[in-house]
Amino acid sequence: MEKAYAAALWHTVEKGTDPKEAVERLCTMLERRGHQALLAKIGRAFEALARQSARHTKVELVVARESDAQRMLDEAGKKIEEMGATKKDVVTRVDETLIGGWRLEGRGRLIDASYKNGLMALYERIIRT
Amino acid sequence: MESAIVEKVIREIENYTIKTNSHEIGRVTAVGDGVVAIDGLSKAVMSEVILFEEGAGDSLADSMKDHSRLYGLILNLEEDGARATILGDSSRVCEGMTVRSTGKILSVPSGDELLGRVVNALGEPIDGRGAFVKTTMMPVEREAYGVMHRKSVTTPLATGIKAIDAMIPVGRGQRELIIGDRSTGKTTIAIDTIINQKHEPAEKRPICIYVAIGQKESKTARIVAQLKAENALDYTIIVDAPASAPAALQFLAPFAGVAIGEYFMDRGRDVLIVYDDLSKQAVAYRELSLLLRRPPGREAYPGDIFYLHSRLLERAARLSDAKGGGSITALPIIETQDGDVSAYIPTNVISITDGQIFLDASLFNKGVRPAIDVGISVSRVGSSAQTKAMKAVAGSLKLELAQFRELEAFMQFAQDLDKATADRIASGQRMVEVLKQKNGAPIPMEKQVAVLFAAGQKFFADVSVSQVTSVEARFAEFLDDGYEATLLEIKKTGVLSDDSKKALHKAMEEFRAGHGELFAST
Numbered sequence: 315m316e317k318a319y320a321a322a323l324w325h326t327v328e329k330g331t332d333p334k335e336a337v338e339r340l341c342t343m344l345e346r347r348g349h350q351a352l353l354a355k356i357g358r359a360f361e362a363l364a365r366q367s368a369r370h371t372k373v374e375l376v377v378a379r380e381s382d383a384q385r386m387l388d389e390a391g392k393k394i395e396e397m398g399a400t401k402k403d404v405v406t407r408v409d410e411t412l413i414g415g416w417r418l419e420g421r422g423r424l425i426d427a428s429y430k431n432g433l434m435a436l437y438e439r440i441i442r443t
Numbered sequence: 444m445e446s447a448i449v450e451k452v453i454r455e456i457e458n459y460t461i462k463t464n465s466h467e468i469g470r471v472t473a474v475g476d477g478v479v480a481i482d483g484l485s486k487a488v489m490s491e492v493i494l495f496e497e498g499a500g501d502s503l504a505d506s507m508k509d510h511s512r513l514y515g516l517i518l519n520l521e522e523d524g525a526r527a528t529i530l531g532d533s534s535r536v537c538e539g540m541t542v543r544s545t546g547k548i549l550s551v552p553s554g555d556e557l558l559g560r561v562v563n564a565l566g567e568p569i570d571g572r573g574a575f576v577k578t579t580m581m582p583v584e585r586e587a588y589g590v591m592h593r594k595s596v597t598t599p600l601a602t603g604i605k606a607i608d609a610m611i612p613v614g615r616g617q618r619e620l621i622i623g624d625r626s627t628g629k630t631t632i633a634i635d636t637i638i639n640q641k642h643e644p645a646e647k648r649p650i651c652i653y654v655a656i657g658q659k660e661s662k663t664a665r666i667v668a669q670l671k672a673e674n675a676l677d678y679t680i681i682v683d684a685p686a687s688a689p690a691a692l693q694f695l696a697p698f699a700g701v702a703i704g705e706y707f708m709d710r711g712r713d714v715l716i717v718y719d720d721l722s723k724q725a726v727a728y729r730e731l732s733l734l735l736r737r738p739p740g741r742e743a744y745p746g747d748i749f750y751l752h753s754r755l756l757e758r759a760a761r762l763s764d765a766k767g768g769g770s771i772t773a774l775p776i777i778e779t780q781d782g783d784v785s786a787y788i789p790t791n792v793i794s795i796t797d798g799q800i801f802l803d804a805s806l807f808n809k810g811v812r813p814a815i816d817v818g819i820s821v822s823r824v825g826s827s828a829q830t831k832a833m834k835a836v837a838g839s840l841k842l843e844l845a846q847f848r849e850l851e852a853f854m855q856f857a858q859d860l861d862k863a864t865a866d867r868i869a870s871g872q873r874m875v876e877v878l879k880q881k882n883g884a885p886i887p888m889e890k891q892v893a894v895l896f897a898a899g900q901k902f903f904a905d906v907s908v909s910q911v912t913s914v915e916a917r918f919a920e921f922l923d924d925g926y927e928a929t930l931l932e933i934k935k936t937g938v939l940s941d942d943s944k945k946a947l948h949k950a951m952e953e954f955r956a957g958h959g960e961l962f963a964s965t
Contacts, residue, residue, distance in 0.1 A: 320653075364474075366482055369470060379521070393465075411502045419468065422483050424543060427463040430503050436459050437507055440452055 316352050319344075320359035324367075373399045373420035378412040378428070386416040390427070398423050444616060457842065467544040469524065473497075477533045478734040479515060481542050482524045490584050491517045493527055496541040501759065514565075516549055516691065526735050528691035530565060543782050551699045552578035553706035558650070560761050561667060562680040564692040564699045569683065581702040583695060589755035594763045596797075599828040600649065600715065600772050603639025603885020606815045606878045609837035609895055610844075611800055614712050614828025615649070616761025616770040620792055622777045622784060623802025627777045628813050631704075631882040632800065633717040634666060636774065639672045639885035640715065649713035649772065651679040654700035657686045657723030665667050667712040669883065686723075690734075690781045693727035694751075701758045706770050708760070711767035716759070720776035721752060725788045742787050749791050756795050784819075798822035812879060817844045830888065830937035836895040840874070847871025873903045876911035890919050893947055901953050905962040914961050918954055926950050 319340065326336045344350050373394065377386045383406045387394075394404060398421065409417075414429035447461035469483025484493070495513040498506040513535050529536055551566030552575055561570040568574060596614035598641055613619045613636075621629045637651040653670075655663045670676040680703060684696035697718045718724070732745035740746045746836040752775075759773035775796065777789050782804060784793065793799055798821045807814035826834075850868050853860060860868070877898045880886070886894075894915055897903070906914045917918050922930060929946040933939060955962055 369482065384632060393463075409500065411500060413503060419541075422467055422469070422485060424468040424541065425463060425465045429570055430506070431464065432462075434498075434506055435462070436456065439459070440455050 315329065316355035319349075319352065319356045320363055323356070323360055324363050342390045356393075365384045370421060371403075373397060373404045375404050375406045376412060376417040376419065376428075377406060378408070378410055378414050380408050382414075382416075383408075390416050390418050390425070393418055393425050397423060449762055466919040468496075469542045471536060471538055471540045471542060472524070474529075474533065474536045474538060476734050477529050477691060478731070479527050479529060479536060480524060481527060484517070484525050484542065484544055486546055487517050487520065487525050488548075489517060489520060490548050492530075492545045492547050493517060494543040494545055495536055495541055497528075497535060499541060516547075516695075518731070519737070519854075526836065528731060528735075529689065529784050530691055531689075532696075533689070538740060549583040549695070550580040551583055551702050553577075553581045553703040554578040557703060558719045559676045559680075561663075561683055562699075562703075564682065564684045564688070566698040566699060580707055581706050583698045583702045585702065585705065585758070587754065588760050588762060588766070589671045591767045592763050593760050594768075596761050596824045596828050598713075598761075598770075598890075599825075599830055599833075600636075600713075601639055601642070601888050602632070602636040603642070603887065603891075604635055604813055604816070605880055605886060605895065606890050607632070607800060608829075608833060608888065608891055609878075610817055610841045611798065611815070611822040612825035612829040612833070613772065613774075613798075613822060614761075615772050616759065617798070617822070617824050617828070618756050618773040618775065618796040619822060619825070620775050620777060620796040620799040621802070622779060622789060622793070623685045623814070624779050624782055624800050624804045627802035627804050629778070629802055630662075630666070630719055630881065632802075632813055633719060633774050633776060634669065635883060635885045637670065637679055637715065637717065638675045638883065639887075640678065641673065641886075642887045647713070648678055649715040649770075650704070650707045651675070652682060652700050652704050652714065652716040653679060654682040654684075654697050654716065654718050656684050656696050656718065656720060657688075657727065658683075658719065660685045660687070675881070677810070690727040690730040694724055694731055697721070697724055697755050701755060701773075705758065708762060708769035708771050709767065711769045713769060714771045716771060716773050718755075718773065719957045720778050721755075721792060722776075722788055723777045727749070744787065748788070749795075752788075752792055753795050756792075767952075784882065797824045802831055810879075811875060812882070817841055818848060830892075832892045832933050832937055832939040832943075833888065835897075835939045836892050836899055839899075840895070844871060844874060844878075847874065869908075870901070870904065872908050873911050874898060876908055877903060877915050879912050886919070887934070888937075889930040890922065892933050892939060893922055893930065893950075894919055896944070896947050897951055900951065901947070904956075910961060914958075917958070917961075918951075921954050921957075922950060925953075 323336055323340055327333050358436055375387060375390060377383050412428040412430050415427045417428045418425040467484060467486050471479050473480040493515045497513055504681050505701045514530045515527040516527050516530055517527045556575045556578055560568055565567050575888040596616045598615040600613045600615045602608055621632055623629050640648050640651055667681055670679055682696050682700040684693045700716055704716050728751055729744050737745045756773055759771045761770040762768055775792060777792050779789055800818045801816045802814045803816040850864060854868055903911050929943050935945055
């Protein structure tokens with residue numbers, strides 16, 4: 315039940331209703347139906363929906379060094395477009411363990427062009443043979 | 444040696460091209476009891492293997508230190524995600540972890556390298572004898588061969604157990620259920636059958652696969668040692684999903700076993716596969732299904748429990764000549780509770796298989812071993828695979844034993860019985876003794892024929908009941924000295940010719956003359 319309320323609230327806000335007003339309307343409706351006890355659960359379900367949505371829309375570019383960020387963003391440009399995003403949508407993060415290259419994650423896809431990934435693949439190939 | 448390795452590594456590095464990998468990903472939203480809920484993976488398919496991204500944030504050195512990858516298997520596809528089972532240590536998975544789609548259906552390695560090895564349900568070696576080098580990956584889930592690719596079961600698969608080979612014969616490509624209470628000798632029959640295959644010529648010898656599901660590790664270790672001691676491990680593969688393994692691996696083990704077997708069948712080889720036991724697999728599948736929140740049905744088993752066993756056992760087949768003529772013979776084992784064959788899982792598997800060998804606890808406790816209840820044991824297709832020699836000596840055996848069981852109750856009124864009934868009881872008692880057999884001592888077909896022929900000729904009629912087993916064993920040994928040619932002829936032709944009969948009559952007379960003291964019970 316709480317999931318249905320949370321989804322309805324999400325869609326209402328997405329359609330353009332002011333979030334504060336939407337929550338107030340929801341509270342009134344819950345009171346009328348005698349469902350106030352569900353409010354906390356609805357809050358958690360809404361939070362999960364927000365997290366899920368962020369995962370589906372957010373695109374993150376992970377690079378090994380801060381100074382590499384712009385160059386890697388250009389290098390990954392085509393892949394970003396393939397994901398249906400633009401460079402503006404991309405959030406950059408630094409992870410030194412990548413050694414070099416880049417890793418693009420978001421919208422349900424992971425593209426790994428990092429040196430760490432390449433070296434791991436080479437290592438596995440060598441020990442396998 | 445070292446320079447060769449260095450050269451090899453240099454070659455690998457020189458030829459290596461860095462690839463940009465693109466994968467569909469999802470995120471673990473909940474984890475517990477070996478099952479994960481995943482958000483994302485919208486293009487995942489059923490039974491697809493997924494990879495848990497454990498090394499994110501770890502340095503290259505740390506990632507190389509622990510390079511064993513953790514995989515999962517998609518088992519539920521849902522509106523906004525998927526549910527999967529973890530094929531390994533579930534404590535390595537945490538909420539928020541990235542999960543990567545591999546686009547591959549679960550496969551296990553198969554090939555000649557696996558012979559004599561012990562592998563887990565994922566086909567990974569667990570016997571400490573090193574990794575496999577050259578194997579072929581076989582899909583764990585595969586559609587069984589259709590009717591046009593099959594042919595009828597006509598070649599016998601000798602179990603080496605007199606009672607089975609004579610009355611409930613098994614053919615190559617058949618599915619014969621071994622069913623009975625705990626500790627009634629189910630595994631013994633299966634292992635004896637594997638051991639008996641050493642009597643087959645190497646080119647016709649089936650590859651044997653023993654799948655241990657939910658068994659104690661000590662029991663599996665004992666079986667491996669027994670097979671090794673009997674020189675049967677060289678043509679056997681052990682797939683082990685012990686009681687301590689996650690339910691997912693116990694559920695997958697039989698499918699992994701049959702996938703390994705299909706490699707050999709597709710290459711024209713005969714395969715014998717033992718599933719020990721499917722009751723435990725059903726319990727593991729029930730556990731998994733409940734954790735996956737599938738609706739429970741009868742005895743809390745999921746609705747597709749019949750399909751689980753039918754799709755597994757349908758993969759046992761005898762292929763047509765066009766497909767190479769290979770076969771998979773399945774010996775599934777089911778454990779009953781208090782002899783109840785009408786329970787849910789036993790009835791399911793009875794209806795799927797081509798017959799059953801029922802082991803009776805009361806017979807076992809009376810010392811009748813193997814404790815086969817001939818009355819309700821049946822082989823639906825095996826008789827057409829029986830050799831002519833065996834047919835000739837075992838034709839009326841089942842009827843005779845059934846009649847004996849009917850009359851057995853009157854044994855306590857022995858003094859009041861008419862002569863015909865008393866004779867029939869005496870004959871039945873001796874026949875039961877003849878069919879007794881020690882475990883781990885399968886008997887080749889030709890010797891079985893000789894012994895049963897002798898029993899049919901009332902050879903043991905003058906032997907006291909308690910002596911029959913030892914006289915029978917001594918007679919079998921006696922045949923080895925001087926009658927090898929007769930035994931060889933029966934083995935080669937599969938027929939009990941008039942000459943062979945004459946020779947066996949002569950052997951009986953000679954044995955009787957030489958062991959007069961044993962034939963004085965009357």
